[in-house]
Amino acid sequence: MGAVKRFKAVVIGGTGYGGAELIRRLLIHPDVELVRVVAVDHVGEPLGAVHPPLTGRSPLRFENVPPDEAARGADVALLALPHKVAAHHAPAIVAAGVKVVDMSGDFRLRDAAAYERYYGAKHPHPELLGTFVYGLPELNREAIRAARAVASPGCFATTIELGLLPLARAGKLTGASVHVVGMTGSSGSGIAPSAGTHHPVRAVNLKPYKQLEHQHTPEILETLAAAGAPGVELGFVPVSAPLSRGILATIFVELPADVTTESVAALYADAYGREPFVRFVRDRPPEVAAVAGSNYAEVGFTLGAPVASTGRRTLAIVSATDNLIKGGAGQAIQNMNLMLGVSETASLEDPGPWP
Secondary structure, rough: HHHHHHHOEEEEEOOOOOOOHHHHHHHHHOOOOEEEOOOOOOOOOOOHOOOOOHOOOOEEEOOOOOOHHHHHOEEEEEEEEOOOOHHHHHHHHHHHEEEEEEOOOOOOOOOOOHHHEEEEEEOOOOOOOOOOOOOOOHHHHHHOOOOOOOOOOOOOHHHHHHHHHHHHOOOOOOOEEEEEEEEEEOHHHHHHHHOOOOOOOOOOOOOOOOOOOOOHHHHHHHHHHHHHOOEEEEEEEEEEEOOOOOOEEEEEEEEEEOOOHHHHHHHHHHHHOOOOOOOEEOOOOOHHHHOOOOOOOOEEEEEEEEOOOOOOEEOOOOEOOOOOOOOOOOOOOOHHHHHHOOOOOOOOOOOOOOO
16 A cells, blocks of 8 residues: 555546646645546546556546545546636635635636636626736745645746746736747647648648737736836747647747847846756757657747847747647646646656657
8 A cells, every 4th residue: 555645636627638647747746646637538447447547556537526526535626628718616615615726727817807808708806816826836836835726827828928928027018929839739729629630731730820829928027027128019929840749839039139148148148047947058059859748848949140230139038838738737737746736747757659
């Protein structure tokens, strides 16, 4: 018999790709026991019937239980529910005294009007917007430690924010115009198949979508403002890439001509030199294969030559994550670890495969 673990966790929404990563990390967690997995499909089936790598790893089966009832007696509930669904269930779980990490976009924003615009529905609990701590540890670590409810960031948002956070903190982005092209793997679209994830086309294609209207846009802007960069204008074009998992964001910022490579490097080294899951890389560009399958992110940059006619120079920042792990379930586990007071890196330190 294994040692009794200190904390109990439930996963609510366990049959998607994000749910699979939550389960995988919890099954190897040294301090947290996974006691229940809730879903509305595959009810009664073992975990491995939906997620083959989990075959034989747990006696748990998918249960269709009301989320607030499922969370009863647990220390933490991790919600891997769709947008617009989590908003109906999270409040009751929090009110019952169970800590919540929500992976949906339902409690990331403070502005109800922005939520309605980008998610296409009125928020059922607008009074709770702003009460969940935004779960980017590199920005809000101490607030997360003290939180009862955390809104874990989106995958694109995490990737882009990590690329810009050092500049925002240094006051280099206030009122700036930022342009981003972000390429993402098909798993970011979820487990349900669609024309956009159909392999014969996806595998040979690059296709933009939601140009300048992606739902992570207001999330990024709110986060940059909180980090010290109000008034940023963001032009973001996401691109479906022929990958299963991974995000590569290329970010363009115009800086004064007297800014040097050394001064920019110092900002990034200072911001990420002690971070457990963000690597500032200078000897090669960040790349998806270096972070896929792991909770690590990579950030790097190239500073262009000064342009005499404008007095500016272009900074091209590249940021890479695994959309399902650091951009999803891994970051949710990282937040859970902070909330429970256990090692922040517990069950997350594996470096991922190569290639």
